[in-house]
Amino acid sequence: MNTKSDTREKLYSCKVCGSSLKSKQSLARHMQTHTGEKPHSCEVCGFSCIRKPDLIIHKRKHTGEKPYSCEVCGGSFTNKRSLVIHMRTHTGEKPYSCEVCSTPFAQKQHILGHMRTHTGEKPYSCEVCGSSFAHKYAKLQHMRTHTGDKPYSCEVCSTPFTYRRSLIIHMRTHTGEKPYSCEVCGSSFALKHHMLEHMQTHTGEKPYSCEVCGTSFSRKRDLFIHIRIHTGEKPYSCEVCGSSFALKHHMLRHKQTHTREKLIL
Template sequence: MEVHSGEKPHSCKVCGYSCSVKSNLVTHMKIHTEKKQPACKLCRYSCSKKSLLAKHIRTHTGEKPYSCEVCGSSYSVKSSLVIHMRTHTGEKPYFCEVCSYSSSQKAHLVTHMKTHTGEKQHFCEVCGYSFSQKSNFLTHMRTHTGEKPHFCELCGYSCSQKSSLVKHMRTHTGEKPYTCEVCGYSSSGKSHLLAHIKTHTGEKPHSCEVCGYSFSHKSNFVTHMRTHTGEKPHSCEVCGYSCSEKSSLVKHMRTHTGEKPHSCDVCGYSFSQKSNFVTHMRTHTGEKPHSCEVCGYSCSQKVTLVKHMRTHTREKSILL
């Protein structure tokens, strides 16, 4: 009846607010009794604790009060420093219950677990490909959009993946962080080192089902398969020439551009192909690496040795 009569018997003793229903007064009183949520004065962010607000404020100020005593790296949040310190201590407190995998971050373990569950919740609507990691999904989408957000400030090179830019920068710095423990060989990319290791182990995991030939590098295997399929995916936009290897197209393009990147420091002669340059240098060094097993004749070019060998085969035919 109070609602219909307009009577408001429930009053707030703090501000005088009154209402007809007691539950509404209870809700109202929370304005006075509950603590106001800490809010950021620079943006609309608010939180339940002052400590969380303090962390947030650092995103505006750039303050990083937590520093690593080992390498000097600094962080705005203590938890980030704790995770970073594991790169020095090698600590990996998060373990997979299915296999022996362990990680320094819980997020990495969560991602790893998807390799067991097969969960792939990130789906590409363009080609139907799916991914377990959002980062891989975002990188994949750039193959459709053509986006290349990572730029080299030295030469203007751009790429879709940050890891590709890191590798590219080594072409400027000369850094080769991957070293072979057997012979000391070093490389700028991990994949190059893994390929090199196979020269020591003799491992050739890529086998051709057509002719039985095997390869240590997958790229060489793929190129070899084109000798059977006849595929020539690399085409010249100038004359229509096509070939099975990208390196062959690069050499071919020099017939149009006239580029001769291989130059002799002795006489200044330049060449479009490295193999011709190497052969030319032997005219200065006197090197003759190609030898005849019959008479000991040696020469600087393989083609010259092939011609020479015919002098022995002709001798045999005359004697017969």
């Protein structure tokens, strides 16, 4: 037997797309999605939307109000949906899966970006150099290489960074955090690639080879330094006498000779 609400749903149908609505007011709001009408506007920035609740949430960007709080970490949010999504970082819940490779995601919108790894689509292009990107945020980060913008600053020493991840890594120089550990000897490292390079000291692997003489190295940095033997590059100079050196520690050791000379005098 049909309930009264079931009957009401059938009374209000959209003539454009056939959607069924629960009330006349709901139908009126729905029709605005077809007409493009956005009757609710923000007095501060001019943002407009169809639903009044969306405007209330938007205004919190200006007031700074964040009424929804996480009971686990204390993080606060402007709307309930953001809190629900945030809670998945604590619960590990990932309710959305890729239909191609079954990779799980916490947010449905992340699947859309992930699918481009399968299709190869890169819809976001740089207006300056023409480079293309699969994600909008990747393009925005790339643009900073042209503008020189460094929006992330260290709260300890004020060093600015182009990328948020670079700031996170930099903070380890202040905190001493070394989250990557060697499974063989237990040595810890601040950067993952440093740990991977260290692992090669146990395996004996030397993947970096000199194109000039064939000498191989376990660390890429060691190859860069070695190359200076062939190029003659000496990037470190003594501020006192102008002597130049291929290695920084050689330059620092040389500068001590000037300090000793002053002590003798």
